[in-house]
Amino acid sequence: MRRMAPALALGAAALVAVAGCGAQQNTVALGNVKLAAADAVQQSAQKAEAVTSYSADVVLDTKGGGQQGSGKVQGSMLYQSQPELATDIRLDTINFGGQNxxxxxxxxxxxxxxYVKSEMLNRIGGITKPWVRVPLSQVGAEGQAEIRKFMDQARQFDLAGTVKxxxxxxxxxxxxxxxxxxxxxxxxxxxxxxAEAAQLVDPAQREKLQEGLSHAKDVKFDLWADAQSLPRKVTLSGSEKDATFNLTALFKGFNEPVxxxxxxxxxxxxxxKGRTGN
Structure with missing residues (x-):
């Protein structure tokens, strides 16, 4: 179960296309236009893709699967894609297996x-300054396991990928x-x-998504979209054997300066080099 939510998050971050949906004959008025629900979700995904900045508050809860499978991650994020890609992610609570x-x-x-600020990472690496600097090209390199774990958790905040x-x-x-x-x-x-969501994932991440959700056939979701089709809230939930996860993300500040x-x-x-685990 500990792998489920991070794997789902990886899939959300890696999505590169919008899947075709079977249209439901369930319509909703959006401004002066009536859209089938499936079309409305598609439009929300397209609007999310075009957002250049936003902020988010996210809570992830996992339960069951023994003590090691229960935990909570809670935090917030600032994101901008222009004039250059930049993010500021704060995880105020990170708890798995009863360990904070x-x-x-x-x-x-x-x-x-x-740039990562983490007391645990500093202890592992023997670092005395508050922040650790790692070139993005090295995040996936051998010896950067703790950085990779953190970035996997942080991907749960991705707006466009989550809605896609x-x-x-x-x-x-x-x-x-x-x-x-x-x-x-x-x-x-x-x-x-x-299985179908996995086909939307970049091939490099597809195996991780399928492995992490190998026993979950479907994932339940709820989406709250405003009159401009922008996603204001998304929840995801699922189960794997006797374990469950619930992810809630609130989005705001669309296209506002950050x-x-x-x-x-x-x-x-x-x-x-060589101070973190593999």
């Missing part, structure tokens, strides 16, 4: 470099209207088959 990561963790991606997963659904329907964060939205609910800067140079150190 003290102080949580934070990662800033800018200028092709990842939902387009694999063949049973989505509109279930009503609700207010999310003070914004009027239409609520959609459905499931997407894991401030993402690298930490001061005197607070940054380089990660020593």
């Amino acid at each position: 990561v003290p102080g949580g963790a934070r990662a800033i991606l800018t200028d092709e470099t990842v 997963l939902l387009t694999a659904s063949k049973d989505v329907k509109a279930v009503g209207t609700e207010t999310v964060g003070g914004v009027d939205t239409t609520h959609y609910s459905g499931t997407f088959p894991v 401030e993402i800067t690298a930490p001061p140079a005197d607070q940054v150190d380089d990660l020593p």
Whole structure:
């Protein structure tokens, strides 16, 4: 179960296309246009793809599968794609198997470099400064296991990838209207088959998604989209044998200016080679 949610997140981050859906004869008014629910989800995915900046609050809970399978990750994210790609991710709570990561963790991606702030990582690497600098090209390299784990967890915040997963659904329907964060939205609910969602994933990540969700046939989702089709809230839930996961993501600040800067140079150190596990 510990692998399920990170694998799902990897799939969301790696999606490169929108899947075709079987159209439901369940329509909803969007402005002056009536769309089938499946078409509305497709449109929401397209709108999410075009967003250049946003902020998100995310909570992931896993339960069952023994003590090692239960845990919680909670945090927030700032994202921008222009004028250059940059993210600032804070994981205030990281708990798996009853063990807390003290102080949580934070990662800033800018200028092709990842800066990570983590008490645990500093202890493992013997680092005295608050931040660790790792070139993005080295994140997947041997000896960067702790960095990779953190980045896998952080991918749960991805807006466009998360919504694209939902387009694999063949049973989505509109279930009503609700207010999310003070914004009027239409609520959609459905499931997407894991096997088909896996086909949307970059081949390099497909095996991880299929392995992590090998016993989960379908993933249930709920989407709350506003009048402009922008996704304001997404929930994902699923089960694998006797374990379950629930992911809730709230999105806001679409296309608003964000401030993402690298930490001061005197607070940054380089990660020593060979000091983290494989």
